[in-house]
């Protein structure tokens with residue numbers, strides 16, 4: 373089962389993808405996380421990618437695709453995967469292999485902004501919480517692993533504004549490109565209900 377999630381910064385596609393991946397036993401492939409790990413691990417393109425992240429802009433398609441392909445070639449992706457944060461440009465979409473489902477997490481820009489501004493990420497396990505809910509049980513600590521919760525550098529206000537602009541200019545055209553095979557979900561829904569809705573839909577089998 374190969375699934376792609378498309379949604380703006382703050383649409384909650386990361387937390388949705390994580391829960392859906394648990395439900396179906398397929399890996400959650402987060403492009404953002406792959407990039408951050410690449411930078412942390414001092415990979416081949418680390419310097420260039422760090423520069424892009426700090427500016428809130430996208431890395432060149434060829435670099436993004438190279439790094440993603442490397443990840444998708446690992447054994448755990450054999451039965452499928454849920455991809456979050458790719459494709460983000462028309463160039464990437466044109467080079468993407470066939471998938472079973474394309475899901476669009478649709479959301480109003482103001483809600484997105486508020487949501488992403490309040491986001492806290494666990495330093496250790498990548499768990500996501502939010503000042504506007506869901507809040508961590510204990511302030512500043514991750515519910516899953518007790519790790520420290522931080523505001524990621526790419527989630528500071530001016531960077532978010534830039535990321536939203538990039539999304540509008542470069543990713544939104546994909547919605548038109550995929551409109552016949554894409555299923556739309558409302559990002560404003562509570563996470564549990566939202567995930568249930570997506571899981572129910574996916575269990576009915578591929579439509580693409």
Ligand SMILES: [Zn+2]
Nearest residue numbers: 494497514517
């Ligand atoms: Zn954690």
